[in-house]
Amino acid sequence: MSDYLRTERLTLGYGDTVAVRDLDMSVAKGEFLALLGPSGCGKTTTMRAVAGLLAPRGGKIWLDGVDITRLAANRRQIGLVFQSYALFPHLSVFENVAFGLRLKGLGGAALDRKVAEGLTTVGLESFAGRKIPELSGGQQQRVALARSMVMQPKLLMLDEPLSNLDARLRLEMRAQLQRVQKETGVTMIFVTHDQGEALAMADRIVVMRAGQIEQVGTPEQIYNAPASPFVADFVGFETILEVEGGRLKTAGGPVSLAGLDASVAALAWRPDGVRLGEGPFSGVVRGVSFAGATRQYLLETRLGPIKVEASAALMPRALGEIVAFDLPLETAAKVGTG
Amino acid sequence: MRVALGLVLLFLIGPFAVIVAASLSAGETLAFPPQGLSLRWVEKVFEVESFRASFVLSLTLAIGATSAALALGVPAAYALARYKVPFAEILRLIVASPLLVPGIVVGLALLRYLVVPLRFPIVLALFLAHTALILPYALRVVSASLANLRPEIEEAAVLLGASRAGAFFRVVAPNIRDGVLAAMVLGFVTSFNQVPVSLFLSGPGVETLPIDMLGYLEITYDPSVAALSTLLAALSLAIVLIAERFLGLTRYV
Numbered sequence: 001m002s003d004y005l006r007t008e009r010l011t012l013g014y015g016d017t018v019a020v021r022d023l024d025m026s027v028a029k030g031e032f033l034a035l036l037g038p039s040g041c042g043k044t045t046t047m048r049a050v051a052g053l054l055a056p057r058g059g060k061i062w063l064d065g066v067d068i069t070r071l072a073a074n075r076r077q078i079g080l081v082f083q084s085y086a087l088f089p090h091l092s093v094f095e096n097v098a099f100g101l102r103l104k105g106l107g108g109a110a111l112d113r114k115v116a117e118g119l120t121t122v123g124l125e126s127f128a129g130r131k132i133p134e135l136s137g138g139q140q141q142r143v144a145l146a147r148s149m150v151m152q153p154k155l156l157m158l159d160e161p162l163s164n165l166d167a168r169l170r171l172e173m174r175a176q177l178q179r180v181q182k183e184t185g186v187t188m189i190f191v192t193h194d195q196g197e198a199l200a201m202a203d204r205i206v207v208m209r210a211g212q213i214e215q216v217g218t219p220e221q222i223y224n225a226p227a228s229p230f231v232a233d234f235v236g237f238e239t240i241l242e243v244e245g246g247r248l249k250t251a252g253g254p255v256s257l258a259g260l261d262a263s264v265a266a267l268a269w270r271p272d273g274v275r276l277g278e279g280p281f282s283g284v285v286r287g288v289s290f291a292g293a294t295r296q297y298l299l300e301t302r303l304g305p306i307k308v309e310a311s312a313a314l315m316p317r318a319l320g321e322i323v324a325f326d327l328p329l330e331t332a333a334k335v336g337t338g
Numbered sequence: 339m340r341v342a343l344g345l346v347l348l349f350l351i352g353p354f355a356v357i358v359a360a361s362l363s364a365g366e367t368l369a370f371p372p373q374g375l376s377l378r379w380v381e382k383v384f385e386v387e388s389f390r391a392s393f394v395l396s397l398t399l400a401i402g403a404t405s406a407a408l409a410l411g412v413p414a415a416y417a418l419a420r421y422k423v424p425f426a427e428i429l430r431l432i433v434a435s436p437l438l439v440p441g442i443v444v445g446l447a448l449l450r451y452l453v454v455p456l457r458f459p460i461v462l463a464l465f466l467a468h469t470a471l472i473l474p475y476a477l478r479v480v481s482a483s484l485a486n487l488r489p490e491i492e493e494a495a496v497l498l499g500a501s502r503a504g505a506f507f508r509v510v511a512p513n514i515r516d517g518v519l520a521a522m523v524l525g526f527v528t529s530f531n532q533v534p535v536s537l538f539l540s541g542p543g544v545e546t547l548p549i550d551m552l553g554y555l556e557i558t559y560d561p562s563v564a565a566l567s568t569l570l571a572a573l574s575l576a577i578v579l580i581a582e583r584f585l586g587l588t589r590y591v
Contacts, residue, residue, distance in 0.1 A: 051497060052497075053493050053496075053497075073493075073496050073497055074496045074497065074498075074499050074500060074501060075499075076497075078497065079497065080493075080494070080497050082490045082493070082494060084488055084490055086488060086490035086491045086493065086494035087491070087494075088491055088494075088495070088509050088513075089487075089491075089513060090509075090512045090513050099495065099498050099508075100498030100499050103498060103499040103500055103504075104499060144494075147494075147498070148497075148498075151498060151499075
C-alpha cells in the first residue's frame, strides 16, 4: 500500500556529475508528498527520472506494482506540471488540454466533455477559446494542471508549482492544489525549496540534501523534530547547538544546561523559542527589526550569534544594549533523537 | 535630419527609378532620361527566347536549392538548439562561411576544383553552390525561431503520450513554421538574384537569368534589360512585401 511509487537505490547523474545517489523513496497511493530541499539537491532530477525524461545510472523505479525503470516516458501515465508550464503556444487553451486526449483517440462530444471537466476543475471553464500568451502566469499554470489532470495520470508531479506566482496568487493556488488533490485522490508529488509550502500542503515530506534523503516525515515531525542540524536549519531553527559529552558545544566553549538529555545530537531553537530579558546568558544587541506583532533581535553572545523574537508589546531594546536571555529546554527541539 | 533622410532615400530608390523610367523608353538604346514613352521593351522581354530559358533555369534552381538548404538547415538548427553539439560554434562559422567569402572566390573555386577536373555537370555545381549560399540563412532564421521555444514543451508532449517524432511535428514544427517560411523567401530571393557565383558556373545553354541579362547587355544595348530588371524587381518586392505582411520577415534579418 505504501509502495505505490517506490525507488530502489536510484542513482542519477548528468555527464560526470552524480546528482542523486542510492535513493530509496516510497509514496503511498493518494498521498500528497513534498520533495523539499535547496536548489541543486537533486529533487528536480529525481522527478525527471520518475517521469522517464532522464535515464537512471542505476537502481529501479516501481509504479503501481510495475517496474517502469525502462518504460518509455510516453507510456508511464505520469503527469508533470513544469515550472515553466510548458504550454503549447500555438494552441488554444482548449487544444492544450485536449492534446493528450486526442492522442488517446478521443474526439467529438466525449472530448469536449472531458476538456470542459478539466477546465472546470481549475476554474477556467470560460477560457477554452483563449490563446496561451493572453493568460496570466497563474492562469497558465492552471491550464498546465488541467492538461495533466484530464489524462487521469497514475501519478502527478509538479515542479516548483508556486515559485513563479506572486504572494497572493500563491495562497490561492495552494488551496486549489490541495482541493484538486483531495477531490480526485490523485497521488501527487511536488518539488519545492520552500519549507513553508511543503509544511502547509504535504501529507508527508521528503527532505533532500546533496542527492540523498536527509529525513522523511509528516510536516509535524519535520517541524518539531528535525533529524539533523541541516533539516533544523532548513525549517527555521536559527540557533542550533550540538550536544557533546552532555554539554552544548558553542563558539565560546562548552556550556552546561540543567536537565540536558545527553543522547540527542543537538538542540535547536527558533527565534521565538529564545526568551529575552531573563536567564543565565547575556548578549549585545547588534540588530533590531520590527515585524508587526513581534520585534526581531540579533544578539552577539559568547555562544555565537543568536536570533531572538520578542513581542512588539514589550519595551524595545536599543542597539548596543546588553540583555539577558535564556535558551529554555522546553522550547528546544531535540535534533537527531533515535 | 530631413535632408539626410531624403538623400538616403534618393540613394536607395534613385537607381531603381532610373531603371523603371529607362524601361518605358520608346527609343532604341538604353538611355536616361527616356526618349518618349512606350511599353515596347517590356513586350520584347517576353519574346527573347534565351530569357525564357534562363528564367526557367533560375526558377528551378531557386526552388531546388532553397528546398535542399531547408532540408539540411532545419535538422541542423534543431540539433544545434537542443543538443550539446561538440564544436557548435565552429560548425556555425563553417555554415556561415559562404556569406563571408566573396562570391567570386566561391564560384572560381567550384569551377577550378569541381567542374573542370571532375567534369562535374554545371547545373549540379550551380545547385550545390546555391544550396551552400542559402544554408546560412536557413540555419540562422530557423535557429532564431527555435531559440524562442522552450525545450520542455516537447517533454510535455511526450508525457501526454506523443512519441519523440510526434512531439516534433505536433509542437515544434507549428511553432517554427513562420521561421521556415521566412527562410524560404530569403533563400529564394538570394538564389534568384545571385550573380558572382553563378558567373563562373555558366556555360553555353546553362545560364541563370541575371547572367543571361549580363551577356545580353554586352551585345545588345537596348532598354529590354531595363524592362526585365523592372519586372524582376517588382517580383522580388512583391514576394518580400507578402512575406513581411504575413510573417514579419524583418524580425529575422
